[in-house]
Amino acid sequence: xxxxxxxxxxxxxxxxxxxxxxxxxxxxxxxxxxxxxxxxxxxxxxxxxxxxxxxxxxxxxxxxxxxxxxxxxxxxxxxxxxxxxxxxxxxxxxxxxxxxxxxxxxxxxxx
Numbered sequence: 001x002x003x004x005x006x007x008x009x010x011x012x013x014x015x016x017x018x019x020x021x022x023x024x025x026x027x028x029x030x031x032x033x034x035x036x037x038x039x040x041x042x043x044x045x046x047x048x049x050x051x052x053x054x055x056x057x058x059x060x061x062x063x064x065x066x067x068x069x070x071x072x073x074x075x076x077x078x079x080x081x082x083x084x085x086x087x088x089x090x091x092x093x094x095x096x097x098x099x100x101x102x103x104x105x106x107x108x109x110x111x
Contacts, residue, residue, distance in 0.1 A: 024048055028044035045085060046084075047084050050083065057108070071091065071106070074088065
């Protein structure tokens with residue numbers, strides 16, 4: 001089924017990587033791939049600095065920052081204490097509306 005290919009490679013080209021750090025925040029993985037039947041995926045956000053940060057997390061369809069409605073990110077807003085890490089969950093909301101004959105790419109945005 002083509003939807004399996006679509007979902008399994010959904011996040012194959014994320015723009016963030018585990019080694020990339022912006023303002024002291026980094027992610028545990030660079031790509032999140034939803035296979036057919038997956039209920040959720042988890043990602044660690046690490047604060048490797050001595051500063052306190054507030055992270056707003058969302059999934060966008062492109063780099064303009066407009067929130068995409070195919071996914072829910074929990075928690076959408078999280079306080080990161082200095083030298084700490086938190087786990088966020090990404091849940092699919094409506095993947096059946098995505099094209100089944102090709103991959104779909106979304107971006108993880110952390111402000």
